[in-house]
Amino acid sequence: MTGDYTVEWTRPETQREGTPLAVLLHGHGANEQDLLGMVPGLPSEFTYASVRAQVSMGFSAYTWFDLDVERLAYSSAAARQAVDDLWEWIDSVRGQHSSVTLIGFSMGMAIATSLLRSRPExxxxVVGLSGFAVDPQRGEGIEGFFDDEALRARHIPFFWGRDQADPIIPEDMVEYTHRWANSTVDLTKVLYAGAGHGVVPQEISHVGEFLRMAVLGRRVSPQRSH
Structure with missing residues (x-):
C-alpha cells in the first residue's frame, strides 16, 4: 500500500535542514503517538519523525503487515511490501538531513532491521527494542532483498534492548535475531529485567547514550551484555 504517511515531527520543516533524522517505527496495534514519549529522554540535536503504519486495525490501531497474533506468524513477503512502501517516504525526506537513524519497537524493529538489510548504506x-528481525525463510518473495554481506562490511552500530523474559516475542525469533545481529552489525545488546514487552526509563537513557556515541560522535556507551 503506497501513498502518504501520517508522520508526527518534533521540528517544523523550516528547522529540519542539516539535522540528524531519527525515524520512530511503532509496534503492532499502535500508532505514531506511541513512541513519542521517549523523545524527551533522547538527544535534542535530532529531528524525530514518528511514522504511522498504513494497515488499519480500527480504533486508532495500525500494523505494518498482517500478523497471526496467537502464533506471531507472518509472511516475509508481506514484510517486504511494507518496507518497499516505506522506502518511498524515507527517500523523500532523507536528503534534508545529515544522517538517518531508525528506532523500532516490536514489529517496528522488524521493519527497521529490514530497511537496514535492504539498503545498508x-x-x-539502528535501535531495536523488544522486537525481532525478519527471517527470510518465512514465506516467498524476499529472496535477494536483504544484502547482509554489504551490511556486514559497513559495521553499522546497532542497539538491541529487551527483557529476557519478554512474554510476547517467541524464543525462536529471538534466537534468529541474535544470530543475525551477531554476524552482521556492530551490536550493543542490553537486557532489562522487568521490562516485559515494553521500554523502561533506564533503556531510554541508554538509547540516548548510544545515539550520542554512534551518530553525534560523543564517547559515551551503555554497558554491553551479550
Missing part, C-alpha cells in the same frame, strides 16, 4: 545507526 542509507543509515547511520
Amino acid at each position: 542509507a543509515f547511520q545507526a
